[in-house]
Amino acid sequence: MNFHYFRLQDVFAGATETIGSVLSWAMSELMHNPDTMAKTQREIREVLGEDRAVITNSDLAELHYMRMIIKEVLRLHPPGPLVHRMSREDCTIMGYDIPKGTDVYINIFAISRDPRHWNKPEEFRPERFDNNNVNYKGAYFEFIPFGSGRRQCPGIHFSSSVTEMVLTNFLYHFDWMLPDGHNLASLDMSEKFGLAVTKSHDLKLRAIPHMLSKAMSSK
């Protein structure tokens, strides 16, 4: 039997960087699409009600639109854009002969923006996941941000819980503004490609506690 060894340090680094990247892209896309931001904050605040101090995992299942946002972020900005495999036998795929032992890289970034599978793929439209079962668990090959099969990311469930929980807390407890002197046009949405696809420039936002902004707007 073959064993694979991972340096724990690499696992922790990979875990925090990927989750950080998803949350950073989620906030960037929401700032870039204020109607979507308003719609998801409305959903979260209506479902959770006023004055909730603690949000639990069981609340997340009811937040359908928020979860569609995470899916759309993973589609447009998968933190690990390339999945690696090595062919175990000679085979032919789509007319290409692939000899045994060939390194194969699957470009999941390109697949999840392929216009043959996605309508207007460059647009951030969480609604595309409404009323269908498409998910990132590895069975829909047009959408595999966590890979697929036996080597699929073992952090998939942990990551979903953490990203959904953190985003929900961000959007429930705070309203968000760009720093003084910035506007939507100046919001940087460019990618930096490497082993992980991250934002070119850090996102800087002002967080205003929701209770405070509600009190100020009712004056």
Ligand code: HEM
């Ligand atoms: C949004 C967050 C994350 C994304 C999008 C992501 C994505 C991926 C992808 C695409 C792979 C390759 C899968 C394949 O080859 O089929 C992978 C592998 C892996 N991921 Fe993640 N990951 C995330 C978070 C995490 C977390 C939180 C952990 C650990 C706590 C983790 C640990 C690993 C490990 C150990 C592997 C290697 C698995 C193997 O080769 O057998 N990942 N991840």
